[in-house]
Amino acid sequence: MSILTPYGPRLKVIAMVLAGGQGERLYPLTKDRAKPAVPFGGIYRIIDFTLSNCVNSGVRRVFVLTQYKSSSLDYHVHFGWNILSDELGEFIRCIPPQQRMSTTWYLGTADAIYQNIYTLEQERPHLTLIASGDHVYKMNYRAMLDFHLEKRAELTIACIPVPKNEATRLGVAVVDRDSRILDFKEKADDPPTLPGSPDLCLASMGVYLFNTPELVRQVIADSKTDSQHDFGKNIIPAMIKEKAVFAHDFKDENKKPQKYWRDIGTRDAYWEANMDLVEVDPLFNLYDSDWPIRTAPLQFPPAKTIFNEEGPRGRRGTLINSLVSPGCVVSGGHVERSILSPNVRVEETARVTESIIMDDSTIGRGCTVHRAIIDKNVHIPDGTAIGLDPEADAKLYAITTKGIVVVPRGMHYR
Amino acid sequence: MATILLVEDNENQQVLFAEELRLDGHDVAVVGSGAEAIEAVRERPPDLVVLDVAMPEMDGIEALGRILAENNRIPIILHTAYATYKDSFMAWSADAYVIKSSDLSELKAEVSRVLANREKPKAP
Numbered sequence: 001m002s003i004l005t006p007y008g009p010r011l012k013v014i015a016m017v018l019a020g021g022q023g024e025r026l027y028p029l030t031k032d033r034a035k036p037a038v039p040f041g042g043i044y045r046i047i048d049f050t051l052s053n054c055v056n057s058g059v060r061r062v063f064v065l066t067q068y069k070s071s072s073l074d075y076h077v078h079f080g081w082n083i084l085s086d087e088l089g090e091f092i093r094c095i096p097p098q099q100r101m102s103t104t105w106y107l108g109t110a111d112a113i114y115q116n117i118y119t120l121e122q123e124r125p126h127l128t129l130i131a132s133g134d135h136v137y138k139m140n141y142r143a144m145l146d147f148h149l150e151k152r153a154e155l156t157i158a159c160i161p162v163p164k165n166e167a168t169r170l171g172v173a174v175v176d177r178d179s180r181i182l183d184f185k186e187k188a189d190d191p192p193t194l195p196g197s198p199d200l201c202l203a204s205m206g207v208y209l210f211n212t213p214e215l216v217r218q219v220i221a222d223s224k225t226d227s228q229h230d231f232g233k234n235i236i237p238a239m240i241k242e243k244a245v246f247a248h249d250f251k252d253e254n255k256k257p258q259k260y261w262r263d264i265g266t267r268d269a270y271w272e273a274n275m276d277l278v279e280v281d282p283l284f285n286l287y288d289s290d291w292p293i294r295t296a297p298l299q300f301p302p303a304k305t306i307f308n309e310e311g312p313r314g315r316r317g318t319l320i321n322s323l324v325s326p327g328c329v330v331s332g333g334h335v336e337r338s339i340l341s342p343n344v345r346v347e348e349t350a351r352v353t354e355s356i357i358m359d360d361s362t363i364g365r366g367c368t369v370h371r372a373i374i375d376k377n378v379h380i381p382d383g384t385a386i387g388l389d390p391e392a393d394a395k396l397y398a399i400t401t402k403g404i405v406v407v408p409r410g411m412h413y414r
Numbered sequence: 415m416a417t418i419l420l421v422e423d424n425e426n427q428q429v430l431f432a433e434e435l436r437l438d439g440h441d442v443a444v445v446g447s448g449a450e451a452i453e454a455v456r457e458r459p460p461d462l463v464v465l466d467v468a469m470p471e472m473d474g475i476e477a478l479g480r481i482l483a484e485n486n487r488i489p490i491i492l493h494t495a496y497a498t499y500k501d502s503f504m505a506w507s508a509d510a511y512v513i514k515s516s517d518l519s520e521l522k523a524e525v526s527r528v529l530a531n532r533e534k535p536k537a538p
Contacts, residue, residue: 101479101507102486118479121503223507224486348444 007126013145014125015059016113017050019094019133020067020106025266028398028408029375034066036133037073038270039358039376041277041286042325042339044295046264047133051092052293055083056253057141057365059129060090063119066110067097067105073133080296095119101223108229114219120212128215130208130231135272136284137205137261138253138291144209151246154214155239157181158207159247160261167191167201169265171232173247175202181245186232204232205250205335207262214243253291260284264310267400271373274356278321278337300327300342307332307348315348333363355387358409375409384413416461416529417441421437421451421477422493423469431464431493434518448477455481459488462529464521465508467494470533475504482507489528493521 022397030038036047047064054062064077074094084090097105097115106112113120113130120128127148129141139158148156159173172191174183184204185191194200208231210218217236225232239245252259260283264270276282283366286293305317315332322335325342332348340346341358347365355369358376363369367380370387372382386393387405400408418440422428432442445454449472450494455463463481467474478490491510492499499505509531510524 099483102483117503117507216506220507223482378477 011127012125013059013061013127013129015054015062015129015131016116017062017064017131017133018046018109018112018165019047019064019073020112021132021134022068026270026350028406029267029270029373032069032409033072034069037076039341040136041274042064042323042341043298044293046136047073047077047297048293049136050131050133052080053141056291059124059141060084061125062092064092064094064133065116066094070096076296109231110219110222110235111229112221113215117216117219120216124345125212128210128212130210132206135206135261135263139207139250140253143251144248147248148209148246151179153210153246154243155207155245156248157236157245158205158250160201160205160250160259161194161200162203164191164193164201167203171204171236172201173204175247179246179249181247184240186235202247207361231268254285255288256283257283258283264387267373267406268402268404271356271400271404274339275337275354277323278339298326298342302326303328305330313349333337371403372405372407373409377410381413415439415441417443418525419451419454419460419463420444421448421463421465421474423447423466438522448472448474451477451496452480455485455488459485462525463488463490464493465490467492467499468496475499475502478508489532491524491528497523
């Protein structure tokens with residue numbers, strides 16, 4: 001703990017993880033679940049990265065603010081993250097909208113906090129960390145906390161340099177030499193660039209650290225306006241004029257030359273972020289024991305391949321450059337550059353390439369699945385081809401801009 | 415002149431505060447509980463609510479949240495004998511916090527201030 005803290009050794013920090021987004025651009029992956037509950041990397045859900053960051057950073061009082069289609073997320077958090085000691089005042093807990101201060105669902109990120117003022121009242125944290133449940137990154141929030149205290153900030157925003165063309169869909173900060181934010185533009189067509197780097201912008205990662213009383217004052221004031229009730233669009237631009245608002249340069253725990261932070265906003269971005277993991281040297285490092293990513297415990301037998309017959313029509317279970325989760329059986333099929341979630345079966349002579357297959361799905365005998373996302377509980381009938389003929393695929397499935405075929409959860413074939 | 419809803423469970427204080435506010439020219443309606451206050455605001459939204467905090471059944475803090483939930487533009491002054499609620503985050507949703515006193519000058523000053531502010535949009 002920093003000696004600089006004016007709060008003494010009992011500095012209390014609460015994390016509020018915003019997990020209520022519909023994730024419409026990920027549809028149909030979000031047909032039956034909130035975006036933070038979308039499976040990622042075989043065994044994880046997207047929210048696992050933020051929750052791992054919390055636990056690894058020592059931020060162990062965590063509220064997950066749920067909303068739309070929350071049952072899958074609620075189950076995952078309850079089942080997978082009930083690991084902290086309530087006796088020590090530590091917890092990771094989902095809370096649905098309480099409708100204590102409002103009769104509507106959350107109108108925006110700031111409204112989500114406003115509607116949970118009672119929760120803050122009960123906990124009375126000195127600092128409140130607000131993070132999104134649908135980003136993939138590794139961040140030590142403790143470093144941000146030390147920075148916040150050192151700067152005596154009212155609000156600190158985690159920021160990362162991103163290419164200008166990507167910054168148009170993000171909040172962008174202009175800072176002085178002391179990292180104080182002088183200007184802030186949300187989703188600007190022509191976002192301000194970094195001094196000396198006309199192609200780079202300093203983008204907000206949607207991770208905010210507030211002195212709690214200031215946070216409460218801001219969201220209350222915002223609640224009485226006709227704003228969009230959004231931190232990036234409303235609260236931050238209003239605050240920078242009068243309050244000490246600082247940008248914290250994101251220190252990536254991923255230990256790669258390039259900083260990794262992804263808002264898995266689209267199905268193509270989702271597919272690409274997953275495909276990165278099958279590379280020889282993935283950009284995102286799941287193997288660093290100093291910054292473990294955890295998830296719900298799995299109780300399945302080890303992944304298995306079977307059959308090793310010779311010849312072009314021989315059954316041979318093969319796995320190449322793939323992530324394969326427990327419970328999977330590759331029964332004489334071929335899996336290459338793909339990610340299999342738990343309990344997937346790939347039957348004989350089937351070929352699965354550059355695809356993501358989620359829990360409990362089966363790829364039937366002789367199927368070809370190429371550049372596809374197969375959601376949970378889909379049983380692809382023997383001999384089906386997916387990802388080879390865009391016109392035929394378009395009659396049955398959703399297809400992304402980049403031509404990735406998406407088969408929704410539990411889809412039935414005639 | 416403005417319409418004021420006075421929410422106060424103590425009958426003596428109801429008379430005292432209502433009379434004083436009427437002397438300032440306001441049209442004052444009086445109810446005796448949080449639940450009645452919610453109902454009254456729903457039926458006929460006043461220009462201002464003066465809300466006691468310590469009341470039997472629903473207290474003023476809860477009533478504050480429920481009134482704002484339905485109509486977050488109604489100015490509300492918390493009016494209480496206790497200073498302790500002042501630190502409650504929930505109470506910060508009110509436009510003013512006045513400690514009850516036999517000297518009503520602070521209440522009257524806050525009523526005037528809040529009424530004067532009510533049309534101005536509040537920037538955060």
